[in-house]
Amino acid sequence: MRELEQSFIQFDEVSFWYNHDEPWALKELSLTIKKNEFVAVIGHNGSGKSTIAKLMNGLLFPQKGEIFVDGLRLSEETVWDIRKKVGMVFQNPDNQFVGTTVEDDVAFGLENHGIPRKEMIERIEQSLKAVGMLDYRKHEPHRLSGGQKQRVAIAGVLAVAPDLIILDEATAMLDPKGRTEIMKTVQRIRKEKKVSILMITHDLHEVTFADRVIVMNRGQKLIEGTPKEVFQQHETLWEIGLDIPFVAKIAAELKQRGIPLNKQPLNNKELLEELWRLHSNM
Amino acid sequence: MNNLIIGQYVPGESMVHQLDPRTKITVIFFYVIVIFFANSFFSYFILAAFAFISAMLTRIPAGYIIRGLKPVWLLIVFTFLLHLFVTKEGDVLFRIFSFYVYSGALIQGFAISLRFFLLILMTSLLTLTTTPIAITDAIEDMLGPLKKVRFPVHELALMMSISLRFIPTLMQETEKISKAQASRGVDFRTGPIKDRIKAIVPLLVPLFVSAFKRAEELAMAMEARGYKGGEGRTKFRELQLSSRDYALFISFVFVLLLFWWARA
Numbered sequence: 284m285r286e287l288e289q290s291f292i293q294f295d296e297v298s299f300w301y302n303h304d305e306p307w308a309l310k311e312l313s314l315t316i317k318k319n320e321f322v323a324v325i326g327h328n329g330s331g332k333s334t335i336a337k338l339m340n341g342l343l344f345p346q347k348g349e350i351f352v353d354g355l356r357l358s359e360e361t362v363w364d365i366r367k368k369v370g371m372v373f374q375n376p377d378n379q380f381v382g383t384t385v386e387d388d389v390a391f392g393l394e395n396h397g398i399p400r401k402e403m404i405e406r407i408e409q410s411l412k413a414v415g416m417l418d419y420r421k422h423e424p425h426r427l428s429g430g431q432k433q434r435v436a437i438a439g440v441l442a443v444a445p446d447l448i449i450l451d452e453a454t455a456m457l458d459p460k461g462r463t464e465i466m467k468t469v470q471r472i473r474k475e476k477k478v479s480i481l482m483i484t485h486d487l488h489e490v491t492f493a494d495r496v497i498v499m500n501r502g503q504k505l506i507e508g509t510p511k512e513v514f515q516q517h518e519t520l521w522e523i524g525l526d527i528p529f530v531a532k533i534a535a536e537l538k539q540r541g542i543p544l545n546k547q548p549l550n551n552k553e554l555l556e557e558l559w560r561l562h563s564n565m
Numbered sequence: 566m567n568n569l570i571i572g573q574y575v576p577g578e579s580m581v582h583q584l585d586p587r588t589k590i591t592v593i594f595f596y597v598i599v600i601f602f603a604n605s606f607f608s609y610f611i612l613a614a615f616a617f618i619s620a621m622l623t624r625i626p627a628g629y630i631i632r633g634l635k636p637v638w639l640l641i642v643f644t645f646l647l648h649l650f651v652t653k654e655g656d657v658l659f660r661i662f663s664f665y666v667y668s669g670a671l672i673q674g675f676a677i678s679l680r681f682f683l684l685i686l687m688t689s690l691l692t693l694t695t696t697p698i699a700i701t702d703a704i705e706d707m708l709g710p711l712k713k714v715r716f717p718v719h720e721l722a723l724m725m726s727i728s729l730r731f732i733p734t735l736m737q738e739t740e741k742i743s744k745a746q747a748s749r750g751v752d753f754r755t756g757p758i759k760d761r762i763k764a765i766v767p768l769l770v771p772l773f774v775s776a777f778k779r780a781e782e783l784a785m786a787m788e789a790r791g792y793k794g795g796e797g798r799t800k801f802r803e804l805q806l807s808s809r810d811y812a813l814f815i816s817f818v819f820v821l822l823l824f825w826w827a828r829a
Contacts, residue, residue: 340789342785342788342789363791363793366789366790366791367791370789370790371786371789371790373782373785373786373789375779375782377734377779378778378779378782378783378786379782379783379786380730381727381730381783381786381787381790382726382730383698383726383729383730386801387698387801387802390801390802391787391790391792392790392791393799393801394798394799394800394801395790395791395792395793395798396791397797397798397799398799399799400799400800400801400803403799403801404801407801423730423733424730424733424734425733425734425737439790440790443790443791
């Protein structure tokens with residue numbers, strides 16, 4: 284039980300299948316997410332990563348094993364409380380926009396949880412400000428870009444004040460500009476609001492911002508560790524068809540050619556520093 | 566595409582725009598009933614005056630309103646002609662081929678067409694000055710008492726507001742699909758009617774498939790955001806009656822009294 288107190292989410296040997304005749308989507312998976320931690324889950328399609336997200340806020344229930352959210356065991360009775368604690372942003376920006384305007388959409392979650400109107404107005408303003416969409420509050424969804432719609436979706440989740448925000452491939456359908464918008468927004472709200480983030484993605488570049496990375500393959504955890512630790516196992520990643528970021532690739536190639544880097548670089552700046560250091564050593 | 570307006574709503578700040586949608590619906594509801602009791606020149610005059618004054622107060626250009634009535638002109642003219650030839654009251658005025666036109670018929674024709682015209686004018690004033698979502702809210706509020714007999718009022722209103730929200734999205738999608746199919750050689754614009762109707766099939770099938778997919782994902786997203794039906798739900802958009810609404814109610818009652826007095 285001591286572990287329960289520290290961790291916000293705990294999976295105990297969770298197994299899940301969608302259909303009897305299909306293989307396990309998740310197989311005896313155990314994992315924890317701590318408060319205010321940024322965890323990324325990667326894996327390609329069918330690795331079970333989206334299933335993890337849906338289990339966390341009770342959109343699905345496991346066939347085996349138990350899930351605890353903030354000390355509550357996931358069940359039919361606790362699911363509504365859990366959905367208040369765990370917010371979720373989905374992949375398609377259009378198909379999660381319920382309201383006819385931006386502020387109506389942010390209000391939707393608050394209305395569901397029976398928040399009084401006065402408080403609602405305050406919370407809507409705050410959360411729209413947090414994602415930088417306050418100027419668009421009266422806009423209809425079809426006048427927004429994909430990235431803006433996803434920011435509104437994040438605001439809608441934020442307004443309910445959850446402890447964990449799950450981004451289920453929330454950047455997959457966006458252009459590069461939209462992606463940076465979302466990544467910046469996520470990092471900012473994480474600093475300001477003290478929430479945990481679970482980012483599900485197959486873009487290894489986005490993973491570099493996380494505290495911890497979990498690599499999923501065929502419903503099981505393959506690798507777990509900091510981004511640096513994970514990128515060092517590039518051969519395993521290649522084997523399951525995941526392409527590591529360009530910077531990590533260069534580091535790996537350099538190593539192969541006998542040019543050792545002291546530490547694993549995560550971005551262009553770190554790589555440049557490493558290269559300068561090598562240069563001055565020569 | 567950016568300033569697409571759903572329905573006929575014309576944005577504005579006029580008195581009529583700012584009325585509570587419930588007030589507008591109620592007044593129009595009674596207006597539509599009362600108009601069938603008009604039976605004298607003066608009673609028609611009062612109702613017509615009320616309609617024209619309302620139309621002027623919307624500050625919507627007359628051209629806009631008339632254009633909105635275009636599809637019903639034909640129906641009004643048809644009603645007029647029908648009454649003209651069928652009614653056989655009063656003196657014979659003149660004769661077209663084997664039809665006799667009576668004086669009573671002329672009056673009847675004018676009266677019924679005017680009735681029809683006023684009816685459509687008033688109802689279109691509602692849609693011209695009220696956003697669809699405000700109408701939805703008003704309907705939800707006014708049907709409220711039906712909740713007691715388990716009528717799904719909230720669900721109905723939510724369904725309406727979600728359809729309103731998805732109309733532009735699906736229109737954009739239709740455009741995209743039609744371009745994609747046109748690039749594969751589907752011809753929507755030329756050829757005999759039969760072929761053109763057939764060309765719609767490859768447009769509709771993908772549209773329906775994607776609409777169902779959207780519905781499924783939307784339901785999932787709504788559930789994830791804690792949606793569990795109308796019970797215990799609060800509302801963000803609030804309807805509030807103001808002094809403007811009471812003023813309209815009082816003047817409308819006055820109009821009704823005047824109307825009753827003017828009836829033959």
